[in-house]
Amino acid sequence: MMEGEYDFLKNELRIVLIGLTGSGKSTSGNAILGLDRNHGFTSQPSARSVTSVGCRKATRFGRDILVTDTHGMYNTRLSQGEVTKELIQCITLSAPGPHAFVMVLRLKRFTSKEQAAIAYFRDIFGQDMLKYLFVLFTGLDVLQADNVSLDEFLENVTGPLKDLIRECDGRYTAINNRERNPGVKEGQVKKLVDMITSNVDKHSGSHFTTEMTKTAEQEVRKREEIIRQEKDEEVRKAKERIQKDTVERYAKRQKEMVKENERFKVDSEGLKEKQELDKDELERILAGRLAAYKRIEEQFARSARNQIRYEIETDDSFIGTVGNAVCSVAGALIHPFKNLLL
Incomplete structure (x- = not known):
């Protein structure tokens, strides 16, 4: 029988990033942690990620934030052994359980592959994972160039993306990874962290398990x-x-x-x-x-x-x-x- 959680685990905010290669997942993970590529996750511009599941940790906004970056776990080109290993890594790195699954999506791109990614994790972890699911949009500069807010953009979307926003109970936000103003970018990251913290409080401080x-x-x-x-x-x-x-x-x-x-x-x-x-x-x-x-x-x-x-x-x-x-x-x-x- 396990004893209760250590105090240092109670102060952790464990985040699992999911999303396709090229969505800005690794860059967003670095933004959340306040790290650069030399100390954080390495972005891969290729069509297929070559790095296995990994995690990084940093103290931010009064919390020890641990981010697990997943790679290709729903990629049919991986062998069953590779998929199994990465899944076990994801589960174990985020033990005793993640506080948030963050689906990283590039704005104006929600294809059948992104749908399959969500379906994959829902099948593996069960329907309850949706209670801890967040959508993080990247490429915010595209909307800013059109003078359109994120809320205005999402008001007009239909189909699977609309369903996804509803399934995660409207827990969405955006980060502009090209933002040159550190204060603005920091505010975008803090909004995400505050959303996750609020959801943890909503579930009486518990994590997904x-x-x-x-x-x-x-x-x-x-x-x-x-x-x-x-x-x-x-x-x-x-x-x-x-x-x-x-x-x-x-x-x-x-x-x-x-x-x-x-x-x-x-x-x-x-x-x-x-x-x-x-x-x-x-x-x-x-x-x-x-x-x-x-x-x-x-x-x-x-x-x-x-x-x-x-x-x-x-x-x-x-x-x-x-x-x-x-x-x-x-x-x-x-x-x-x-x-x-x-």
Whole structure:
């Protein structure tokens, strides 16, 4: 049975980008994270993406934002093995579950391929993913050149795109990746992040989850425990330092209090009040130790999670372990995922 989420996971905003190559997905991911191509995702101008699923993380707007960029997961030119691997990577990188699936669309282009991408993820993750689905339009400069707002443009669309906007409950916005004014672009990104945060609040702070994401998280926790055992001596020494510091501070303060209380003995009421304050101060010292212990635990948990996310991108053996576990769950479901992975 897994324990509750770590505090650092609660502060994360996990976003999965979906969309076709050329939609501006990787560039939008970099904009969300405030990163350039040297530190973020690399855009590929070719018709077919050549990079596997990856993730990047940055602290933005008071949140730790983790973006997972998917590639070709609904591309029929990929082998079943490649599709399976990328899907498992996506599920595991965003464990314990994404807060948002962001469909990146280039304005004035919504083809059968984009429709298939949405259908693919809906078939895999189920209808509930629509509760966490957002549409992010790129190429906003095209509308600006025509002096047309995004809302005005969408008022006149019909067919599948109109249906998509309705299915995601009107959660759409746009980023102009060619915007030269940093303040304007930052405002566009913040609007998206605020929309996602608002939707998280709407769902009582929860993220999207299925049995598959729960299983992936369980495997991540198992791997974390192995890493933790490897670093157990380091954790023990860190706690010993905290314990030693606390004992020394506690003993020093007790000696000071004995001297101070001697001065208050002439005033019994004053002495009683002073002793209560002393008791509170000693309790604060002990509480500080517990808080320091928790920070140590969080620090090592965060470090382990970061190491695991790196392994997910680079180590096929760990993906295989997670894949087998997820398959065992998916195999029990009447679900398209069963046919994909078995």
